[in-house]
Amino acid sequence: MRKKKLTVVTTLLLLSSMMLSACGAKTTETKPAAASTAPTPAASAAAPAAAKTDKIYIPVISKGFQHQFWQAVKQGAEKAAKEFNVEITFEGPETEQQVDKQIEMLQAALGKKPSAIAFAALDSKAATPLLEKAKAAKIPVIGFDSGVDSDIPVTTAATDNKAAAALAADKMAALIGNEGEIALVVHDQTSRTGVDRRDGFTNRIKEKYPNIKIVDTQYGGGDQLKSTDLAKAIIQAHPNIKGIFGSNEGSAIGVINAVTELKKDGKIIVIGYDSGKQQTDAVRSGKMAGAITQDPIGIGYWSVKAAVQAIKGETVPKSIDTGFHWYDKTNIDSAEIKPLLYD
Template sequence: MKKRSILTVLLVLAVAAAVLVSGCSSKNSGSAGDDAKDKKYQFVLITMDSLDEHWLSVKAGAEEKAKELGNVSLTFRAPADKSDPNEQVRMVEDAINQKADAILLAPLDQSALTPVVEKAYDAGIPVIIIDSPVKTDKYTSFIATDNLKAAEMAADKLAELIDGKGKIAIINAQPGSGTTMMRENGFKDRIKEKYPDIQIVTVQYSMGDKAKALNQTLDILTANPDLAAFYATNEGSTVGVARGVKEKGVAGKVKVVGFDKSQDIINALNEGLIQATMVQNPYQMGFLGVQFAVDAIEGKSVEKKVDTGVKVITKDNLDELTK
């Protein structure tokens, strides 16, 4: 009887201990979950400039995703001068030194930014490359338009507009940018491959500056009064060309195929100053960039390369534009 009582007491103590351990474990697990949920992240978004609507749309997408997640603080930075990639290099260095949790970067120059991108990646910081490439695979994800495909689409559209023949000019943005060089070279290759009666008379670089592109347009039209069309590779170049053909009085006669979306470009389409523009999805680049950075930090799988798509927009399908 005494032995049975001792066994009963021991059994009760064992059950009580098990319940206590289980309770502590549950409490600790809940605390860890709460800690993960409450973790705050500091991200830095660095674009090519802070003026083009393309980059402001990237910023808007990134800010929307950060707001949706609720635990991401986003710092937006951009160089004052598009022609100086070293300023971007310093910005990435700053982000590394300040121990940012992730860096989202649209590189001005694919070679100049490569070493500092590798430095950030080697430091364990997720690096999301947006819009334009770098010459390394040491990054977390590359989110961009398929610019070679877009350039081919632009060439086909321009050829259609001028019936496959005539003199044309290209006004590009930055000569060192991977994105704009793909747009230039992809366009040239397509023209050479499919349209032997189209002659490219000049290629000039506006650095994305609208005023510079305007002056280049006027000079090209003066030197080539029989010019059939222009191809412009970004928002600033496109707007500058549109203003140039208007000022010269050749709107509609000289066709224009541009790149990107802004209110100025929409207005130019409606006025007949340009006939088509290649519209990307910069909002989605920023939106996905923040999500992918968080996923990488939390150990989730992230796609190495994402094509965010492109559309040929004309006056007839303007209603297809989204934010």
């Protein structure tokens, strides 16, 4: 019996030793096995994102999304991104009054450590501290449309807004017989475009047309409804007014709406800026005498192209003039103008 007990104990000890050895072998082999295991679905999904970081990344931050103009700028930016094989994001606040939201977008974009950034400032002063950070981090800043009112941008791809607004003033003067009362509804007084269009129009009137009086200048944030209310108030306060200039798409449509609501069609000359569908329809119907059209696709294209050039260390001109044209009933369907309309 003693021998049997000893045999059983010995057998149990041998079995325990074999099991422990087997466990130790399994632990040793697990590590290389895990390294060679096929990636999980989560890892596979992350792989493209990792690959994207090798591509030049350029965030393009616009002033808004509510106008067709910005969709045309986006189209141009995407065209350049495809041509130069870079990754872009195109974003902007819902309205051109949301300065704080645009600043948040700029901060988030810089946090992604982009190769360059394209930016159209709603408020140059508000954006400057973040753009200083971009400069310190050697991230080239490309201004577009309104650009940035500072020397930080490498270049700015934009319309010569002062010259374009001066042409609008010349057209207004001719249409009202070089005399009478006029007013402006401007999209803002904080962006470069707002300031330049206001000043370009106002200075030309003051310099060349002494018999024309600017009775009011109001700021509607590019919002149609607000611009409509402002234009109605101007018309009611100045019953002899002969013309109103709307400095961007939303401003101009607001002026048209006000003139229509107050049954002043044909009595007040409306001149606009930009060329979305509502404006081109208004020109064709006669509600708007004419407008300045930019080249928004060209603005978007050059903002990305210039960014790529700056990243590569190529020489970039300090400003890129993307051009402008006057259009009215006589030339709206011409070969020169039609490609610049973004219906």
